[in-house]
Amino acid sequence: MGTWDALKADTYRQYGRYRAALVLQGFVTRRTFRPVVTMRLCQAARDAGTAGRLVLPLLKLLHRMATHGAAIDFPWGARIGPGLALTHAWGLVVSPGVRIGRNVTLFHGATLGRRDRVGADGARDIGYPVLEDEVWVGPHAVIVGGVTIGRGSRIGAGAFVTSDVPPYSVVAGNPSSIVKSNCVPDVMNPAPAELASSGKQPCISIPESP
Known part of the structure; x- marks a missing residue:
């Protein structure tokens, strides 16, 4: 697309x-x-x-x-699919390495950030979140590191997410936990297929740039 x-x-x-x-x-x-x-x-x-x-x-x-x-804080070079909606947005932080799918909603104060893990030998492992299609991220939620938020999931206000979230899950709390499965995606004015789909798989399957 x-x-x-x-x-x-x-x-x-x-x-x-x-x-x-x-x-x-x-x-x-x-x-x-x-x-x-x-x-x-x-x-x-x-x-x-x-x-x-x-x-x-x-x-x-x-x-x-x-x-x-x-x-x-919203880098222009971030890999963001079509149909992005920023709601209120004050204080939103998106790291450059984040990947975002289609019809995603981000609320104010949310952080999608880098996480560094330093091994005993000093080696640094850097990860950024991946948000698949139709993900909803509530106010002041924090998602950090190389985690994948599955398609159609909702991240509740103030949640702190450091591990993968299965598709169609509702996540809440600090530390976060799954409070509901098989949820209906929350997408206001979802862009129709002819606008929001390129025939490719969700964002997670797109390889990293060299």
Whole structure:
């Protein structure tokens, strides 16, 4: 799926429909949508060859301004599937190595972060979370390390997650535990298949960049 198709799906999550004019409207009027737009623009420029790379520094500056205005730490180069929704967003932190699937929802104060494990020999093992499709992450939840949050799962407010979560599970608490299985995904305005699907497997199956 191309960057522009991903932006269409992001817009659908915001409005429950897509029109090109809604992208501009959301960029101007919605503090939490603006960083999503600038992220997609940066990625489009990165992938557009020489001409794109010429405008990329300006777009990166625009993205920095958008994230500053939204009070979030949201890297433009993160691997994020179509249909992302940021709800309230204040204090959201996303590490650059995180991978996020389609139709994911992130609430304010959530942290998706790196975790370092240092062995007895001093070797450092670094891991980042992977969120599969239709995951919902509640306010002030913390997900760190090389864990996978299975498709359709919900991470409750304030949960501290350091281990894998099976698909369609509800997780709560610190330390976190599974409080419900076989849950229904919580996706407001899910982007339809023609916008949110590229025919690939969920984000977990995409190999790491070299």
